[in-house]
Amino acid sequence: MKSKKWYSVLKDKTSLPEGRVQTVTAGHQGICLTHYEGKFSALDNKCPHQGGPLGEGSIENGMLRCPWHGWDFHPCSGLPPGGYDDGIKTFEVKEENGEVFVAVEEEEEHQETTSDVMVQTMINWGVDTVFGMVGHSNLGVADAMMRQEHKNKLQYFGIRHEGAAAFAASAYGKLTGKPAVCFGIAGPGATNMYTGMWDAKVDRAPLLAISGQVDTQVIGTGAFQEVDLVKGFQTVANFNHAVQEHSKHSELMSLAIKSALLNRDVSHLTFPDEVAFLPKKSTDEAQTPEGRITPMNIAPPKQMVEKATQMIQESKRPTIIVGYGARFQMKAIIAFAEKLNCPVITTFKGKGLIADNHELGCGVLGRSGTPIASWFMNESDLLIVFGASFSNHTGITPKKPIIQVDYDPNALSKFHKIDAALWGEISETLDCLKEKLNNSYDTIDQRNEIAERWSIWKKEKENRLLDESKKGLSSIAVFDAMNKTVPKNAVIAVDVGNNTYSFGRYFEAQEQSVLMSGYLGSIGFSLPAAMGAWAAEGKNRPIWSISGDGGFGQYLGEFMTLVKYNMNIKHVLLNNSELGKISKEQKAAELDVWKTKLHNINFAKYAENCGALGIRVTKKEDLLPALKKLNEHNGPALLEIITDVNLI
Numbered sequence: 001m002k003s004k005k006w007y008s009v010l011k012d013k014t015s016l017p018e019g020r021v022q023t024v025t026a027g028h029q030g031i032c033l034t035h036y037e038g039k040f041s042a043l044d045n046k047c048p049h050q051g052g053p054l055g056e057g058s059i060e061n062g063m064l065r066c067p068w069h070g071w072d073f074h075p076c077s078g079l080p081p082g083g084y085d086d087g088i089k090t091f092e093v094k095e096e097n098g099e100v101f102v103a104v105e106e107e108e109e110h111q112e113t114t115s116d117v118m119v120q121t122m123i124n125w126g127v128d129t130v131f132g133m134v135g136h137s138n139l140g141v142a143d144a145m146m147r148q149e150h151k152n153k154l155q156y157f158g159i160r161h162e163g164a165a166a167f168a169a170s171a172y173g174k175l176t177g178k179p180a181v182c183f184g185i186a187g188p189g190a191t192n193m194y195t196g197m198w199d200a201k202v203d204r205a206p207l208l209a210i211s212g213q214v215d216t217q218v219i220g221t222g223a224f225q226e227v228d229l230v231k232g233f234q235t236v237a238n239f240n241h242a243v244q245e246h247s248k249h250s251e252l253m254s255l256a257i258k259s260a261l262l263n264r265d266v267s268h269l270t271f272p273d274e275v276a277f278l279p280k281k282s283t284d285e286a287q288t289p290e291g292r293i294t295p296m297n298i299a300p301p302k303q304m305v306e307k308a309t310q311m312i313q314e315s316k317r318p319t320i321i322v323g324y325g326a327r328f329q330m331k332a333i334i335a336f337a338e339k340l341n342c343p344v345i346t347t348f349k350g351k352g353l354i355a356d357n358h359e360l361g362c363g364v365l366g367r368s369g370t371p372i373a374s375w376f377m378n379e380s381d382l383l384i385v386f387g388a389s390f391s392n393h394t395g396i397t398p399k400k401p402i403i404q405v406d407y408d409p410n411a412l413s414k415f416h417k418i419d420a421a422l423w424g425e426i427s428e429t430l431d432c433l434k435e436k437l438n439n440s441y442d443t444i445d446q447r448n449e450i451a452e453r454w455s456i457w458k459k460e461k462e463n464r465l466l467d468e469s470k471k472g473l474s475s476i477a478v479f480d481a482m483n484k485t486v487p488k489n490a491v492i493a494v495d496v497g498n499n500t501y502s503f504g505r506y507f508e509a510q511e512q513s514v515l516m517s518g519y520l521g522s523i524g525f526s527l528p529a530a531m532g533a534w535a536a537e538g539k540n541r542p543i544w545s546i547s548g549d550g551g552f553g554q555y556l557g558e559f560m561t562l563v564k565y566n567m568n569i570k571h572v573l574l575n576n577s578e579l580g581k582i583s584k585e586q587k588a589a590e591l592d593v594w595k596t597k598l599h600n601i602n603f604a605k606y607a608e609n610c611g612a613l614g615i616r617v618t619k620k621e622d623l624l625p626a627l628k629k630l631n632e633h634n635g636p637a638l639l640e641i642i643t644d645v646n647l648i
Contacts, residue, residue: 166196325387
């Protein structure tokens with residue numbers, strides 16, 4: 001016979017009056033505690049009909065009534081009327097010094113489940129960060145995650161909306177090159193993650209989505225919260241499977257993470273509820289990545305290296321353009337540029353990959369860019385493009401001779417003919433080019449010209465700084481002040497809209513890393529993305545985020561998440577009470593401006609109500625002191641700046 005353990009379930013017995021019931025817990029056992037006929041009784045809290053919570057019911061006409069379907073049981077014995085055999089299990093009760101105790105059998109040692117094996121495999125592969133929401137159809141997986149968190153092998157962040165979880169995981173992958181997990185229940189919990197999953201996919205960030213699912217036996221019957229998640233996610237998830245009873249569980253998790261890493265894409269696993277609780281098979285052990293994943297140092301084809309070498313040798317004014325795909329190889333790229341004495345331009349997604357104060361740095365090219373970048377692209381006689389996708393937003397001209405380097409062969413020559421398309425990992429390709437060139441090139445040193453163009457642009461920015469309005473501050477004033485206060489090693493998550501265009505144009509990056517919803521361009525990205533950055537780098541680097549009022553309104557509930565986990569994130573909010581970018585688009589299309597005005601709260605006071613620092617600025621002279629206070633604050637903080645929609 002198993003030994004029993006007594007648990008205190010009611011500190012003050014007078015808190016449960018005669019004729020009332022209450023749900024309590026003894027260990028992990030749910031108890032319906034009743035006070036009837038002058039004594040306390042303890043019954044299993046689950047109605048034998050459909051598991052209804054009896055502790056939420058009531059005693060009527062001497063019977064305990066289930067709150068779901070009205071089934072009756074005696075409040076003390078748990079027996080139903082009419083002599084039926086579907087009574088409720090009861091437990092011993094005792095009272096001591098006005099306190100009520102219940103005895104339950106001591107729990108057996110935890111037996112590993114399918115979920116335990118898969119979560120351990122996930123951690124073995126280095127995936128140790130989860131953003132999600134726990135609910136009824138993912139409890140088995142959540143329980144396995146909890147055990148790993150107790151061992152300090154996993155960090156779990158409970159969010160307020162699953163969309164924020166997916167954006168945070170996407171940003172984590174963009175920043176680190178490793179997948180994080182977004183986690184939700186069946187139905188709406190999973191579908192809420194869809195947008196953030198697409199953000200990761202189109203920006204080539206590894207991400208692992210894990211969702212709960214209804215029991216296998218009711219799939220296809222239209223059960224509560226039933227959605228065909230495998231079918232629903234087949235366009236967004238490159239690896240997309242349901243975990244079944246007889247699956248090779250550790251192998252399935254290994255392949256999901258391997259696919260996310262090698263393809264820089266989204267993987268999705270969904271767990272039917274009963275499968276997550278299945279006992280681990282004796283043959284199913286948690287796997288590791290040892291011997292399971294190939295190095296990615298792919299060298300380019302020799303004939304393309306020879307052609308690219310010849311093009312460089314014939315060039316006098318080459319220009320390097322780097323996209324976000326080059327973010328992990330910038331040291332080698334900059335060293336190569338220094339040998340060629342050539343400018344380095346970035347795409348908007350690549351902003352900050354080279355410092356704007358570097359002697360070869362020329363800022364951002366395209367719609368969010370500077371005249372410096374476009375000048376050197378147009379004056380060049382050769383473009384050397386690393387990890388960029390040739391989007392319309394960037395506007396890389398096809399009229400120049402082009403060398404393109406990318407790890408993805410499908411990205412090469414995607415939109416038009418490329419003169420030398422080098423399929424390979426960037427650092428390996430650079431090694432091949434340097435060896436083949438052997439310093440045999442004769443390029444012009446463009447450093448003085450770069451400095452001259454920067455001088456012209458800075459004078460133009462000084463003139464724009466003079467623009468003022470009674471409605472609010474200008475965007476250039478905001479980013480000029482941020483140039484003086486944001487730590488040079490910060491991670492900055494930006495949103496979409498006019499505020500982001502102005503950031504691209506006016507913020508002068510040093511060593512900061514910039515995160516954005518690049519190809520998807522999803523409003524609301526910045527604050528959840530900052531959460532992902534904080535989980536990845538918060539102990540080592542300052543984390544900032546920037547948005548307009550429209551973007552902040554999408555996930556403002558996550559400011560409570562920042563406070564809960566004391567995420568030291570600084571959010572700069574440009575509030576013009578309008579979806580300014582949409583208004584601008586309506587005007588450009590020669591339409592009336594319609595339905596773009598916003599009704600806003602005082603966001604600084606909202607941040608204070610959440611438990612964070614909140615500051616509001618309406619005057620230009622208060623901007624720099626407020627940013628300094630924001631920077632010096634230890635903990636989550638928000639700076640709300642009232643801006644003029646027309647001063648961008």
